[in-house]
Amino acid sequence: MIVEIGHFALVLSLSVALVQSVLPMLGARRGDQRLMETGTIAASGGFVLIAIAFSALMASYVTSDFSVLNVFENSNSRQPLLYKFTSTWGNHEGSMLLWVLILAFFGALVALFGRDLPATLKANVLSVQAWILAAFLLFILLTSNPFQRLDPAPMEGQDLNPILQDVGLAIHPPMLYLGYVGFSIAFSFAIAALIDGRIDAAWARWVRPWTLIAWIFLTLGIAMGSYWAYYELGWGGWWFWDPVENASFMPWLAGTALLHSALVMEKRAALKIWTILLAILTFSLSLLGTFLVRSGVLTSVHAFATDPARGVFILAILCLFIGGALVLFALRASALEGGGLFAPISREGALVFNNLFLTTAAATVLVGTLYPLLLEVVAGEKISVGAPFFDLTFGPVMVPLLFAVPFGPLLGWKRGDLLGAAQRLYFAAGCALAALVGILAYTGGTKILTAFGFALAFWLLFGSLTDLFSRAAFLKKGWRTGLARFVGLPRSAFGTALAHFGLGVTLLGIVSVSSFQEEVITTMAPGSSVEIAGYSLTFDRIAQRPGANFDAQAVHFSVRRDGVVMTEIDSSKRFFPVRQMTTTESGIWTHGFSQLYVSLGDPSADKQSIVVRIWWKPLVTLIWIGAVFMAVGGAFSLADRRLRVGAPERSRRKASLAEA
Amino acid sequence: MTRKAKRLYSIGAMLVVVGAAAGLVLTALSSSVAYFQSPTDLVKNVPGPTQRIRLGGLVEEGTVKRDGSSHVTFSVTDTVDSVPVTYTGILPDLFREGQGVIAEGTLGPDRVFVADTVLAKHDETYMPKEVVDDLKARGLWEDGKGLVKKPEETVSAAPVGAGS
Numbered sequence: 001m002i003v004e005i006g007h008f009a010l011v012l013s014l015s016v017a018l019v020q021s022v023l024p025m026l027g028a029r030r031g032d033q034r035l036m037e038t039g040t041i042a043a044s045g046g047f048v049l050i051a052i053a054f055s056a057l058m059a060s061y062v063t064s065d066f067s068v069l070n071v072f073e074n075s076n077s078r079q080p081l082l083y084k085f086t087s088t089w090g091n092h093e094g095s096m097l098l099w100v101l102i103l104a105f106f107g108a109l110v111a112l113f114g115r116d117l118p119a120t121l122k123a124n125v126l127s128v129q130a131w132i133l134a135a136f137l138l139f140i141l142l143t144s145n146p147f148q149r150l151d152p153a154p155m156e157g158q159d160l161n162p163i164l165q166d167v168g169l170a171i172h173p174p175m176l177y178l179g180y181v182g183f184s185i186a187f188s189f190a191i192a193a194l195i196d197g198r199i200d201a202a203w204a205r206w207v208r209p210w211t212l213i214a215w216i217f218l219t220l221g222i223a224m225g226s227y228w229a230y231y232e233l234g235w236g237g238w239w240f241w242d243p244v245e246n247a248s249f250m251p252w253l254a255g256t257a258l259l260h261s262a263l264v265m266e267k268r269a270a271l272k273i274w275t276i277l278l279a280i281l282t283f284s285l286s287l288l289g290t291f292l293v294r295s296g297v298l299t300s301v302h303a304f305a306t307d308p309a310r311g312v313f314i315l316a317i318l319c320l321f322i323g324g325a326l327v328l329f330a331l332r333a334s335a336l337e338g339g340g341l342f343a344p345i346s347r348e349g350a351l352v353f354n355n356l357f358l359t360t361a362a363a364t365v366l367v368g369t370l371y372p373l374l375l376e377v378v379a380g381e382k383i384s385v386g387a388p389f390f391d392l393t394f395g396p397v398m399v400p401l402l403f404a405v406p407f408g409p410l411l412g413w414k415r416g417d418l419l420g421a422a423q424r425l426y427f428a429a430g431c432a433l434a435a436l437v438g439i440l441a442y443t444g445g446t447k448i449l450t451a452f453g454f455a456l457a458f459w460l461l462f463g464s465l466t467d468l469f470s471r472a473a474f475l476k477k478g479w480r481t482g483l484a485r486f487v488g489l490p491r492s493a494f495g496t497a498l499a500h501f502g503l504g505v506t507l508l509g510i511v512s513v514s515s516f517q518e519e520v521i522t523t524m525a526p527g528s529s530v531e532i533a534g535y536s537l538t539f540d541r542i543a544q545r546p547g548a549n550f551d552a553q554a555v556h557f558s559v560r561r562d563g564v565v566m567t568e569i570d571s572s573k574r575f576f577p578v579r580q581m582t583t584t585e586s587g588i589w590t591h592g593f594s595q596l597y598v599s600l601g602d603p604s605a606d607k608q609s610i611v612v613r614i615w616w617k618p619l620v621t622l623i624w625i626g627a628v629f630m631a632v633g634g635a636f637s638l639a640d641r642r643l644r645v646g647a648p649e650r651s652r653r654k655a656s657l658a659e660a
Numbered sequence: 661m662t663r664k665a666k667r668l669y670s671i672g673a674m675l676v677v678v679g680a681a682a683g684l685v686l687t688a689l690s691s692s693v694a695y696f697q698s699p700t701d702l703v704k705n706v707p708g709p710t711q712r713i714r715l716g717g718l719v720e721e722g723t724v725k726r727d728g729s730s731h732v733t734f735s736v737t738d739t740v741d742s743v744p745v746t747y748t749g750i751l752p753d754l755f756r757e758g759q760g761v762i763a764e765g766t767l768g769p770d771r772v773f774v775a776d777t778v779l780a781k782h783d784e785t786y787m788p789k790e791v792v793d794d795l796k797a798r799g800l801w802e803d804g805k806g807l808v809k810k811p812e813e814t815v816s817a818a819p820v821g822a823g824s
Contacts, residue, residue, distance in 0.1 A: 367689075
């Protein structure tokens, strides 16, 4: 019964979405207030309906109702409760349902919190939002119905893919989708502005918080996925340039560019057309990501679907929305007026520089991701584009951008003083130089690239904080006044500094791991020891540990330094009998920011010894901690008063006075 | 600077950056991508020693040998030809005899494939897409059914003296 209610609610939400895609826009055309108002009701009602559908599916998972095909295929009654919940989105159908749930959620947010929006803009935005929603609801109902029944109902389900039975994976998809799908708001605003033929600074002030929210979640989602791959796959790598990873990384790059260009538009009313285009591109890349992951054109753990109908359907949605948006852009962009002028060396100039490099970087990733697919379709040749390609393309594009980051916030609007900015960065430059010399001395001059990598990371770390400290003027005004000034700085200044600082933290982690990690692969038997990075690992014992729906073979290691036991590490392999699959649970010891990582291989023929792979990963956790800094920076920016959602006119003016 | 000159400069700068990136992409595409080959392809056309290859096929039954440490040798077959592979490291969880596998690396001068990466992905029904396409082309694979003939059966069914 619950299942039928869910199915019905989903069908109903499609009709609501269809109404929402027409009426509010019609109202905006005719200036009919009542028609425009329908958008608000439809958006919130649609969200409630989809939430009911989603809860119904989740309820069937939690109660292990195997009369539902989807539940039977992806769940098992012996799974721990947490994974019964998360099984809901651990499969193609459920994950698409989560996708539209979040899309409807954002639509409802605009409907409810957008009271201060100009009525026509809001009506248009909600209609555009409903087009996307209707397309994906149709996709779910026609090709990926999660509520399909199975008769007779089997006694037991086929279990969730064991590799997905992990806390990290429980949170990763919702986070990622909040990011991916959140960019739809920026897209809808862009389309609405094009339809209206009107765009101003208020538009940017509206779009930026939504983009920021999406960006924060996407940042965390990507970091989460990366850390999951790192500990769960047992290969010790944190980024594989897998097409599925790229699918989430491209919208991130474009979204980061959008955040920065919207800033120019908001403050200086310039770059209007470009910002609109970026908003369209960012969400297009999200759609492309959905297509790549959901259509099954790639074979990977993420591709649950191998049904060609699905691929064609999503491809059609993709072409319709991207193509339609770009055509609209081509027709209407010239109607938008150009904005303020600025010198090349200025804050605006720096942000343009940022946009140029970020979009170029996104383009290289796009080429690396799509080229193998195109080549296969056109020439039938199969190639694989991996890390070597991206090291050669993405890397060099990012270096100038990273170098320029500390300058940006120090340059004034309209016309900046590059020399003045450089002078304020002397401390950061000194730190970078010290890192360069230090690493060269430490490695005996052999690792020049590493030394430059460390220097760049330190340049970023200290350079991003320079703006805060020079604005607080600790040195000129004494620490007491300085502290008062520091606290009084706008939160967006902290946001910028923290996010850029996070970039430096991540870079430091990446450079450190890629140059100084140590690795040992060896066969070990109980009692044997191995040395790595000054630690000695002893293979104590091997034990069988049954879990709820798996059997684990765990190896217990003790870690010693100079004879003193530092810690103990458990590394195991889990065997899931339902799916006949084995997963690796790597044993990780975090020491400071570094990690000792142990993963198990196959036992020898006589079962007496086992292949063990051990890594010493110096500062590896910084890679993800940096992402957290970026997200926190985003949150600070979001809390800035001028961006507070629905900031009324008066406080906005006050904020701009305070800035001046 | 006039508005027009500024626009020219900025377009020029953009072209430089985008051009440089395009150059990088083209270089990288010609030098650092790996081509997928089946054992038959590899036996027919011997690639250069530096050409990265993704060798895909089935792990031939009875060929997996571990020499007591982390060094493994096995053969990859597409039921017509097979290529010996050596690999040092931990094999993926789903690496099994008779299952699909992709080995990435280079072909050594002794015609032994030296793999630095071995992929046998996360699902027990998973077969690398390239391998499936290749087997399909030989009529050994059907959608929805999987492998229709076991590799060793095909080999034993081959007429004696057919050159294999």
